[in-house]
Amino acid sequence: MSLAESRRFAVAPMMDWTDRDCRFFHRRLTRHALLFTEMVVAEAVIRGPRERLLAFSPEEHPLALQLGGADPLRLAEAARIGEGYGYDEINLNVGCPSDRVKSGTFGACLMRTPELVGECVAAMKEAVAIPVTVKCRIGVDDQDPEEALDRLADAVLAAGADGIWVHARKAWLKGLSPKENREVPPLDHARVHRLKERLPHAFIGINGGLHSLAEAEAQLAHADGVMLGRLAYHEPEILAEVDRRFFGAGEGTPDPAAVVEAMIPYVEARLAEGARLSNVVRHMLGLFHGRPGARAWRHTLSTAGNRPGAGVEVLRAALANVRDSLALAA
Ligand SMILES: Cc1cc2nc3c(=O)[nH]c(=O)nc-3n(C[C@H](O)[C@H](O)[C@H](O)COP(=O)(O)O)c2cc1C
Known part of the structure; x- marks a missing residue:
């Protein structure tokens, strides 16, 4: 394009x-x-x-x-x-x-x-x-x-x-x-x-x-x-x-949980360069807006994600929580 x-x-x-x-x-x-x-x-x-x-x-x-x-x-x-x-x-x-x-x-x-x-x-x-x-x-x-x-x-x-x-x-x-x-x-x-x-x-x-x-x-x-x-x-x-x-792209729409997965290697690389987790993931707080688990997603990223030394495990845990909430609601 x-x-x-x-x-x-x-x-x-x-x-x-x-x-x-x-x-x-x-x-x-x-x-x-x-x-x-x-x-x-x-x-x-x-x-x-x-x-x-x-x-x-x-x-x-x-x-x-x-x-x-x-x-x-x-x-x-x-x-x-x-x-x-x-x-x-x-x-x-x-x-x-x-x-x-x-x-x-x-x-x-x-x-x-x-x-x-x-x-x-x-x-x-x-x-x-x-x-x-x-x-x-x-x-x-x-x-x-x-x-x-x-x-x-x-x-x-x-x-x-x-x-x-x-x-x-x-x-x-x-x-x-x-x-x-x-x-x-x-x-x-x-x-x-x-x-x-x-x-x-x-x-x-x-x-x-x-x-x-x-x-x-x-x-x-x-x-x-x-x-x-x-x-x-x-x-x-x-x-x-x-x-x-x-x-007019024919491919399906990206799944937000898969997008988070796809972000993990990038986030790891940015942390290795010295970035803070909260600075990298703050733009993702609005994902899952209006869906079950959205509040917990935001809460985990903005609390645990803010602690010094926080790593991608916080992102993984937040994603696992959202997936559970989405599955429960399905
Ligand atoms: C936090 C924030 C920062 C912005 N910074 C810029 C900027 O650096 N350059 C610019 O041209 N407009 C800036 N804007 C204006 C936006 O580009 C846009 O024109 C404005 O938000 C209206 O669009 P929207 O109603 O879709 O948000 C900023 C807007 C926001 C909310």
Whole structure:
């Protein structure tokens, strides 16, 4: 499956959540969805602990590296480094409203300077051969989304961007926490649909507030791709349906217990590298959501899994418990 095809369904970039362990786990559930890193600041890629920030497992492909920044030359340099690491795509963050991002004048506030975002994209395109995409909001603060989103989209497409993902709500840069900024500004999916109608030849992906795969699928009548964030993270089992439903894959859906089994060698390898069990398995807490044994699964992983020196035996024991509960309920 090509990278372009995999954009039909993506798991959103989420800071602190979509780290390499999370992505490896998500990839056990869906082979075809496009996965994203957390946002990594361009300056950190250039001068920080690069290996820790950028290393990933080959199994994670197709994988986009999301960069934060507003300096075309620094972004170009970071994109080049990302390409060297083997990422399939570079994505520029024009949607994140966190304080740290605000002070660096990048993220969502770039909605106000579409020309600068265009320059950033042009510089990154010049630097790498892989696709460069943008993830943005429909506007910020008192901007008129009709105008703000069109201007941003036109600027980045003129600069050669290979696609735009839109989180279908504004960011309010004053007075809201990042979390509130994902909940309080009203959703406006129709605004993204209008963007797609105006730009039939550009890739336009839609994101924000989709609560089921059915809702996500319905969006594909109006957009080229759909991106899920919180739902995919909190209820990862839905990802097991994605290949069949969004990519027409014939094979059966992965069984969550088998996915846990398949994670064991990976978890062992990560522990051997010095990772803590709780950090690796925390992304799996939402498995078995709504099924018998789900509570005990979460409890075991987050208590026994948190003890110093905890190993894969905790994961095995938690899995055995869930299997017992599922068998009892069957
Ligand atoms: C914990 C968390 C961290 C996030 N970090 C990022 C990020 O690093 N970059 C980004 O573009 N969006 C980030 N987002 C926003 C998501 O990518 C997505 O746009 C948002 O959650 C809306 O989609 P959803 O309603 O499906 O969750 C984050 C969201 C969450 C919940």
